[in-house]
Amino acid sequence: MRHSFVLANVLARPTRTIASMLGIALGVVLILVTVGLARGILYETGQREKNVGAEIIFQSAGTLGASITATPMAMPVAYTKRLRQIEGVRAVTPIGRYIRSGAGGIGFEMIEGIVDHPTEDYTTYADISGIRIVEGRPMQSDEEVLVDRHYATTKKLAPGARLELLNHTFTIAGIYEPESGARVKMRLSKMQQLLGAEGKCSSILVKCLAPDEQERVAERIEAALPGNQVIFTRDIPSYYDRGIPSLNIFLRVVVGLALTVSALVILLAMYTSITERTREIGILKSLGASRRFIIAAIEKEALVISAMGVAIGYVLSFLTKVGIMRYTSLIVRFEWSWLLVATGVGLLAGALGALYPAVRAARQDPVRALAYE
Secondary structure, eight states: OHHHHHHHHHHHOHHHHHHHHHHHHHHHHHHHHHHHHHHHHHHHHHHHHHTTSOSEEEEETTSOTTOSSSOSSOEETTHHHHHHTSTTEEEEEEEEEEEEEOGGGOSEEEEEEEOOSOOSSOOOHHHHHOOEEEEEOOOOSTTEEEEEHHHHHHHTOOTTOEEEETTEEEEEEEEEESOOSOSEEEEHHHHHHHHTOTTEESEEEEEESSGGGHHHHHHHHHHHSTTEEEEEGGGHHHHHHHOOHHHHHHHHHHHHHHHHHHHHHHHHHHHHHHHHTHHHHHHHHHTTOOHHHHHHHHHHHHHHHHHHHHHHHHHHHHHHHHHHHHHSSOOOOOOHHHHHHHHHHHHHHHHHHHHHHHHHHHTSOHHHHHTOO
16 A cells, blocks of 8 residues: 555656656766766776886875876986886886866866987887877977877877967877877976976886886885885776875765755655645544654655656766767766765665655644645
């Protein structure tokens, strides 16, 4: 009886039911898309950082492993000479990194300064990473840059196109593969000039003679150059998986906001519904329905609506993901843990939002309820 009663109430007011489901769906979309964007950008960047071809990244102490919050150019390039002399090191190359806001102010975009001509102290970025030009040509001046295939495709760029970076206009010389590090690369010397950091870099890539010996090489580096940070490139994705403290706080705020919005939608919908069904509730109570029965029926109704809202939210989230990844260079990554969080938030919002209307309905006097017009 109770199940048919709940279903009848859900179907009896389709407009309000749909509005409530969309309110829950909005909360689910807010969580999944926001978190998916954040996690997708971090994951994708972490994977590209891992594919730089070196086993070790050497940089100043106190910076995040993936250099997101690092000072763009803080380490002297002169460290390359000392690193090159350490036993087990095959080659080193300095790189510069600059972070700017992504498209439309969403996420971030990294620009990389690389060396394309070797010296006695360091080799080229291409020698370590293995990138190759697949369209166009290598850089021939400081006014040119390289972009990877994904960046060129999503931005609809080709060799010869203009690109605005660091308040300076560059020409795209070529497109490279495979994806490695930042998607946009300029000469390190030009980045040093634009940032006023002559002789500095963000970090140094270290290629070992034997990859299996990278732990021992790292120990030698730490002994020879103490006070700096030595990171294994294999561990970089884990830095991103842990996220950035401030970003994690932001994501918790998003979850709280989604819970609040969804709960308020259900609260308003159920409160209005209970008011309209005052006589119906009075009849139930006069027939012997207990407070527990009425509260359970209203809560079940809210949970049914919430469950359908969560399902709609999933569909809308996946459609949003497809649209974002098709028309922008942003990556959206849904994780099972966050799918469960979104589901829990949607159902919890429904239960909490319906609690006050349910208790209020259960406490109604049956005589007054029957007389309600």
